[in-house]
Amino acid sequence: MIKTLRLPLAVALLATGIGAHADGIRTAPMLANTCAGCHGTNGASAGEFMPSIAGMDKGYLYSVMSDYKSGMRPSTIMGRIMKGYTEREIWAIAGFFAAQPWTSTDRVASAKAVHQGQEIHNRLCESCHDDGGREQDDESPRLAGQWAGYTRYVLDVCRSQGDRCRPPKMGTRVKALSDAEIQALASFYESEK
Amino acid sequence: MSGITRRTFLQASGAVAAASALGLPALSQGAASKARVIVVGGGYGGTIAAKYIQMADPGIRVTLIEKDASYISCPLSNEVLSGERDLASLTFSYRGLGKRGINVVRDEVVGIDPEKRVVMGKGKGGYPYDKLVISPGVSFRWDAIQGMSEAATDTIPHAWKAGPQTTSLQKQLKAMRNGGVCIIVAPPNPFRCPPGPYERAAQIALYLKHHKPKSKVLILDAKDAFSKQGLFVEGWKRNYGDMIEWVSAAAGGAVEAIDPKKRVLTGSVEEFKGDVVNLIPAQKAAALAEIAGLTDASGWCPVDQQTFESTRHKDIYVLGDAAIAGAMPKSGYAANTQAKVCAAAIVAALNGQPAPEPSYVNTCYSIIAPDYGISVAGVYQLKDGKIVDVPGAGGLSPANADARTRAIEVQFALGWFRNITADMFS
Numbered sequence: 277m278i279k280t281l282r283l284p285l286a287v288a289l290l291a292t293g294i295g296a297h298a299d300g301i302r303t304a305p306m307l308a309n310t311c312a313g314c315h316g317t318n319g320a321s322a323g324e325f326m327p328s329i330a331g332m333d334k335g336y337l338y339s340v341m342s343d344y345k346s347g348m349r350p351s352t353i354m355g356r357i358m359k360g361y362t363e364r365e366i367w368a369i370a371g372f373f374a375a376q377p378w379t380s381t382d383r384v385a386s387a388k389a390v391h392q393g394q395e396i397h398n399r400l401c402e403s404c405h406d407d408g409g410r411e412q413d414d415e416s417p418r419l420a421g422q423w424a425g426y427t428r429y430v431l432d433v434c435r436s437q438g439d440r441c442r443p444p445k446m447g448t449r450v451k452a453l454s455d456a457e458i459q460a461l462a463s464f465y466e467s468e469k
Numbered sequence: 470m471s472g473i474t475r476r477t478f479l480q481a482s483g484a485v486a487a488a489s490a491l492g493l494p495a496l497s498q499g500a501a502s503k504a505r506v507i508v509v510g511g512g513y514g515g516t517i518a519a520k521y522i523q524m525a526d527p528g529i530r531v532t533l534i535e536k537d538a539s540y541i542s543c544p545l546s547n548e549v550l551s552g553e554r555d556l557a558s559l560t561f562s563y564r565g566l567g568k569r570g571i572n573v574v575r576d577e578v579v580g581i582d583p584e585k586r587v588v589m590g591k592g593k594g595g596y597p598y599d600k601l602v603i604s605p606g607v608s609f610r611w612d613a614i615q616g617m618s619e620a621a622t623d624t625i626p627h628a629w630k631a632g633p634q635t636t637s638l639q640k641q642l643k644a645m646r647n648g649g650v651c652i653i654v655a656p657p658n659p660f661r662c663p664p665g666p667y668e669r670a671a672q673i674a675l676y677l678k679h680h681k682p683k684s685k686v687l688i689l690d691a692k693d694a695f696s697k698q699g700l701f702v703e704g705w706k707r708n709y710g711d712m713i714e715w716v717s718a719a720a721g722g723a724v725e726a727i728d729p730k731k732r733v734l735t736g737s738v739e740e741f742k743g744d745v746v747n748l749i750p751a752q753k754a755a756a757l758a759e760i761a762g763l764t765d766a767s768g769w770c771p772v773d774q775q776t777f778e779s780t781r782h783k784d785i786y787v788l789g790d791a792a793i794a795g796a797m798p799k800s801g802y803a804a805n806t807q808a809k810v811c812a813a814a815i816v817a818a819l820n821g822q823p824a825p826e827p828s829y830v831n832t833c834y835s836i837i838a839p840d841y842g843i844s845v846a847g848v849y850q851l852k853d854g855k856i857v858d859v860p861g862a863g864g865l866s867p868a869n870a871d872a873r874t875r876a877i878e879v880q881f882a883l884g885w886f887r888n889i890t891a892d893m894f895s
Contacts, residue, residue, distance in 0.1 A: 306826065306827065309809040310806045310809070313805045313832065313889040314881075314889070315888060321884075322887040322891035323884060324883075325877070352866065352877060353866075357848055360849075360850075360859040360862030361862075429877065
């Protein structure tokens with residue numbers, strides 16, 4: 277009886293990682309918990325320039341982290357950190373955060389900023405970031421309820437890259453935005469829940 | 470693992486699903502049910518150990534023993550010296566951990582009996598444990614500099630534990646004349662927060678630049694090199710011109726003696742007189758670790774670097790600044806990820822499982838000016854029982870970066886603080 281039960285237990289343990297020591301594989305929670313010091317417990321950020329990553333699309337998280345690692349996506353510190361992980365580990369980290377519930381910030385911007393941001397969103401962004409930035413897939417991250425500081429930073433970097441910003445259609449649109457428009461757009465997304 | 474029944478297996482399978490959502494490999498609440506884990510020290514390591522054990526296996530009874538009613542963060546406390554923030558903004562309550570079901574007890578631990586597995590408190594007496602985690606921080610080697618003593622910190626504050634000492638140093642800076650010299654005595658390795666003394670020099674210079682611009686900051690160092698050195702020197706120059714001067718040990722910066730009343734320091738070559746002297750003493754593991762027999766000849770605590778279990782006493786785990794943790798620096802972020810590795814190892818052990826393969830990270834920001842930040846990151850793995858750098862990962866902010874990069878790193882430093890303290894206290 278004991279013998280027959282050990283095998284499935286071992287399999288279950290491998291799935292969550294406790295029994296994984298023998299082959300040196302680091303589990304998804306073990307890897308992902310090291311991110312919480314900057315991205316919040318389980319990836320729900322306490323603000324404001326660190327994005328919430330809990331509940332984001334797995335494919336999107338994987339490609340962003342891979343692009344940090346390769347240097348394709350510019351960063352201050354993420355590139356240095358992601359170089360410490362294998363592709364398999366990055367996939368495991370992405371899966372861990374994708375499985376967490378999304379948590380929106382509790383911030384709401386002024387009606388004026390939200391109105392201005394919404395107008396820009398409808399005109400330039402809605403075609404990929406559907407439903408006020410709530411929809412997401414492996415190319416388009418969730419924007420609704422994200423910290424405005426982070427969204428502003430990403431748009432600012434994209435604008436400075438201009439035609440080098442990926443995807444190119446985003447670079448083309450973002451490079452024409454003013455500081456005030458970027459702020460309004462970030463505030464609009466932060467206020468959407 | 471001898472007694473696995475069908476019932477405990479089924480409990481285990483259910484707990485596996487719940488645990489993976491929580492983030493740590495928890496197992497059977499049945500197997501570890503009513504196991505008692507005591508965590509001593511409610512700082513960057515202890516809070517995280519308590520929280521992540523409780524999250525991974527709510528069946529474990531976790532008690533956090535802390536001597537103070539609230540916590541004051543050392544990281545960012547240099548900003549109090551410049552006037553950029555106050556101590557209240559660095560102060561946190563333990564209520565959030567209490568709400569999670571962790572038993573938070575205010576008491577001072579004065580001893581540990583590793584045979585009987587009991588922690589001795591000053592207040593209530595004994596606290597029995599199955600597993601004990603201590604994250605006690607550092608204490609000071611007063612005898613390293615002749616004439617220095619704990620009593621002398623009234624006039625020569627160390628401000629290396631945030632709180633009244635920070636306020637004392639700030640008051641002295643406010644009272645200092647324009648044209649005065651503030652001396653920072655930087656300690657020998659290893660010590661808590663390797664970039665801290667050099668960030669402090671910048672934050673003091675920020676205050677002086679605005680209020681006493683003829684003044685100087687002089688760093689007398691026990692070392693010939695320091696953390697993020699190139700970036701600090703570049704940042705000091707850019708923001709404060711020649712206001713900050715660093716004297717290496719080889720150049721006579723190693724302080725051998727002090728007259729605390731006169732604020733005169735004896736170096737290996739010459740004497741230095743300061744209007745304000747901030748002497749950061751040489752360090753060792755906190756007194757509790759020494760009393761409990763957890764330290765070695767170095768004064769720090771040897772541990773199994775996969776689990777943080779003491780190599781001196783079974784079932785006692787030592788985290789954070791007090792531990793000898795391979796290539797990791799003594800920083801808040803290091804303590805945070807060490808605590809998670811330790812929590813996973815304890816939860817596994819209480820469930821009769823081997824310790825999981827660990828993963829550790831360090832991220833450390835220094836704020837040189839309100840729009841000028843720098844960072845260092847490290848990613849670590851276990852190799853042959855030692856914590857080592859993952860080759861090719863980590864490293865410093867680039868030299869000669871543009872103004873926007875320096876400015877955004879300050880915002881990331883502040884975001885780091887919000888998130889790591891939320892990870893600790895909520």
